[in-house]
Amino acid sequence: MKHSIIQVTVQLLAVLIMICPVLAEDCIPCHLEKTPAAVRQWEASAHFKAGIGCEKCHGSDHAKIIKGEAKVDMKVCGACHKKALTEHNASRHGMALHSGWGCTRNLPARNQGECRFCHEDGGSVPQGGVQCARFLRQSSEIGEIGCNYCHSVESSCASCHTNHNTSLAIVRDPNSCAKCHMGPDHPQWEMWQTSLHGTLYTTAGIATGPTCQSCHMAQGTHNVSIGITMSSGGVPYPSQKAEPARKEMLQICNQCHSPEFGRKELARGDAVRTQSLAILKEAEKIIWDLSDRSLLDPMPDQRPDHPLSGKKLVTDAQMLYEDTSHIERLFFKMKKYDYARTIKGAYHQNPAYTHWYGNAELKMNLIDIKAEASRLRERGGIGAAAKKPADQATTTDRELRVLSNRVKRGEITEEQYAREKARLLEELKLK
Amino acid sequence: MKHSIIQVTVQLLAVLIMICPVLAEDCIPCHLEKTPAAVRQWEASAHFKAGIGCEKCHGSDHAKIIKGEAKVDMKVCGACHKKALTEHNASRHGMALHSGWGCTRNLPARNQGECRFCHEDGGSVPQGGVQCARFLRQSSEIGEIGCNYCHSVESSCASCHTNHNTSLAIVRDPNSCAKCHMGPDHPQWEMWQTSLHGTLYTTAGIATGPTCQSCHMAQGTHNVSIGITMSSGGVPYPSQKAEPARKEMLQICNQCHSPEFGRKELARGDAVRTQSLAILKEAEKIIWDLSDRSLLDPMPDQRPDHPLSGKKLVTDAQMLYEDTSHIERLFFKMKKYDYARTIKGAYHQNPAYTHWYGNAELKMNLIDIKAEASRLRERGGIGAAAKKPADQATTTDRELRVLSNRVKRGEITEEQYAREKARLLEELKLK
């Protein structure tokens, strides 16, 4: 096969030399040997037809190219494709690394100070120096293939358009989205495929069954975030941001459905989101209570440092899935996988993802978290299951420490704290 | 895109007004704006070609339609499609809500009194007032998208045929079945796709590779339950019901295969089912024994009421996946997911679903259940791992209570009970 390709391309070369002498002389002879697929795909591309040659995107400084200093990033493409670039930059795709970081900030009681990892005080534009704790703990190889392979969509059009082919047929096919939008943490691809929308697409074509692009890139926009009412981690936007977005999405639904239908479907998704967030919050409180009582195994101060927070317990956006206690790891799955599946399943009208892969897992995970908490409390001499209950003074000490932590985290008011503290000390006197 | 659709449809409208004046006058002008896809799909349908207009299915009382009081359910379709309706009603699809309930009654020792949830005493026709404990515990939103979205197949032809398109190409495509027959509890879609049947369909077309419909809707029947020898939860039918069903399925197999081959393949499925049921039963016994000894954490009387059984332990058809103990939740997965995958995988000839997603998970889950039982027994001072063994009188008391529960559940005979009780009391005297 390789041989016949070479024969054909050598012939093509002769033609090329005549029609675009610079290119042919400089790049093609070698690259037919070195990167045959790249040449082949470029030859089949709209760029080729329009006379856009190698040097237009790659420049003509071969030494620089070799050293990897002439990357064809978004700015190169944007010089011609201005509208697409502007739309892209306004979307979540345009802040993919930031999005990667932002996507985990879905905890109701999160430390607001952490906003500064991404934002100037009070500002909404993300800074460049974003850090993701999970990324920081990866080897460079896992970081490359496991993180940046997808998150580089921020600065590389090739993420979707491929490198040299840049075929619209490829990029308008929903399969193109599958490369990144799949897996345990955001199986949008899988849930679309087996939704009514997806099965209609497969059985009756795009006129009847909408694709990812139909709803998320309506009218060909590159702003894939139009109409979204939450962060990529599922934290609901405040209403002043959510309401206009919802209106945008309803306009898209209304291309096929009645306004009432669209409104009802999306409102159901909102309700599922609120309910699921409450389950998450219940689980998170259990973990913080165990931490207050020094019952996590191991406690944060017995582990390798968290890359951003050191020895502190982290259950927010920057939560890790390594070197934590078992109960935190259960919570990680719950938050990152089960919650995402439930709510994205509901918005995409997929029963199995909403219910079985989502809601049922959320609830079973909560059972597991409670069971582990019960074991840890028993170990610590607390609760009905404890074998050797602690004496009253020790118990009061512990409860005071818990109270003090809760007021610091803003879970209870100063007033509630004072009242509870008084009650505990009174109890101690009586015994 | 929306604009050009409107232009085309406005022109179409002019034509429509001439050929079906009532319809056009009443519905189309508005609905081209309000539900454009519905109009478009109806226009492409066999109904349109046959002159069947909106009012034929929806009636002409617009006020009623708006209030949702003129639903196009199965009775409306059945007025014309009589044979399909009769076949559908005779099938599991025709009792989808009941089936949803029935699908979980796969426990060998289940309380026969519970048959009355579905059936008149001694009767086989299900009653209307079926209740599903898991459904009763859902929010209305999860109930809608997570339960009824699929289980409404009982009364809605649109579940498979879609609302206005009603294209036979859609409904004969196996992808149509994927919307419901997928996921952790019954991945029939996934296991067919990667079975020999499914891969032959994908690689060589329907002449060589049979679809869901080829075997489960042979000769176009709407009775999808022909040839099935168990409940949807995998409880084997008694032989007087199973034997004629098996004959029916073998006739379907024989369209392609030799009688001997079909018989052997299905018999293998039966054997896998029997073996898998035994593993389930072993796990269930462990849980009931822990319950007899008050070792579940939490015990049923420490939880929110079960919607149908209150404070009783439920491991049968009505088992919940929320607010139970950890060991019950492990059993839920085992019964609802692992068992289903193993046996359905075997009947659909999918090695990975039978073995790895099924049988291996069943066995690993049994390990987990035994490990958790060991922890709970240790906590309760029972067994080799116990730290503070109870005194003999307490032990005897406990064992007598367990015995008494076992005879009540019918696990042992009155005679066995009397013999065991005498032995325990004798032992106590000797010590």
Add this chain to the structure above:
Amino acid sequence: MKHSIIQVTVQLLAVLIMICPVLAEDCIPCHLEKTPAAVRQWEASAHFKAGIGCEKCHGSDHAKIIKGEAKVDMKVCGACHKKALTEHNASRHGMALHSGWGCTRNLPARNQGECRFCHEDGGSVPQGGVQCARFLRQSSEIGEIGCNYCHSVESSCASCHTNHNTSLAIVRDPNSCAKCHMGPDHPQWEMWQTSLHGTLYTTAGIATGPTCQSCHMAQGTHNVSIGITMSSGGVPYPSQKAEPARKEMLQICNQCHSPEFGRKELARGDAVRTQSLAILKEAEKIIWDLSDRSLLDPMPDQRPDHPLSGKKLVTDAQMLYEDTSHIERLFFKMKKYDYARTIKGAYHQNPAYTHWYGNAELKMNLIDIKAEASRLRERGGIGAAAKKPADQATTTDRELRVLSNRVKRGEITEEQYAREKARLLEELKLK
């Protein structure tokens, strides 16, 4: 449908009787009734066109055929398809049962004596009498559908080519590989489908998107193992075997990519493999340490015999997923599922399989293993969490036993053993 098939084939029969009288007279009349699909597929096959009739492959002794003594195995096909057979036999497909066994020997510290299960002392050719512990523990039905259905590729061309169709279109379609190369232990099919290669194939066809066959059966070879640098279980080959294999794979990559690109991509896979193997090894050491301290629950001597190793702990190639302790079952998942997904995901450039289905699961599983180890140690009175610490003499005894086991397994040298032993005895004297 059955009827019309019969009509057509009866007519065809008349023609057949004229063109190939022996066949028609002997087999077709009956088999049109008994195995209609087989006849139909053979009629559409290249064999039919070339005049290859039933007796050429099945022989003409009908009694033998009926008794299953005339199986059309690889030798029958190989008589004509010599090159394919030779290539197949040189590949992992040609030793599928042995491969099934070999695939699990991925433990760094495995007992080298076990090589003799497959190999003559010092030899590299596997013996016939291979035994797989997991297979030996299956019922014959699970063994059939769950093990041999795929592993029979060793001796049956029909595994890929199907029985009578033998169409090249089927076998060149990547879907054909999905039947076996899927599932939790080796989801090559799933990870290719959502990789860049797979999505390009789906969206732009085979000229742009390579299939399984493009890379693993380049130039149509039947040696699917060309270019592979590890056992099917992921144990890296020694460099004298790995280096030439890597060169072969790079030649395949170079059909499309630059040599530098291919080298970098594969080297990244190697790095991920090394890192993942280290995580596995850490987990395995924890289990052996618990075993040395008799803390597994249950210990190997309290379980049914391992089919090959009896009462010994097995964490290598022959590890079981039934009747083990909970912590071993966690390790089974880690080794057989998580490790495979991580490294195969990396080599196939699939971010979600490398990271979320792979690396994250590996690390979360390690958390779970450490948590369970902590519980078991607490139960055994060891470590910070222990409730009733053992006295010094008992502790010293135990540590000496652990040391002695470690030196026997080759984890520490004789010298280290002597030094540690002296230190322990000194400590005892001081207390």
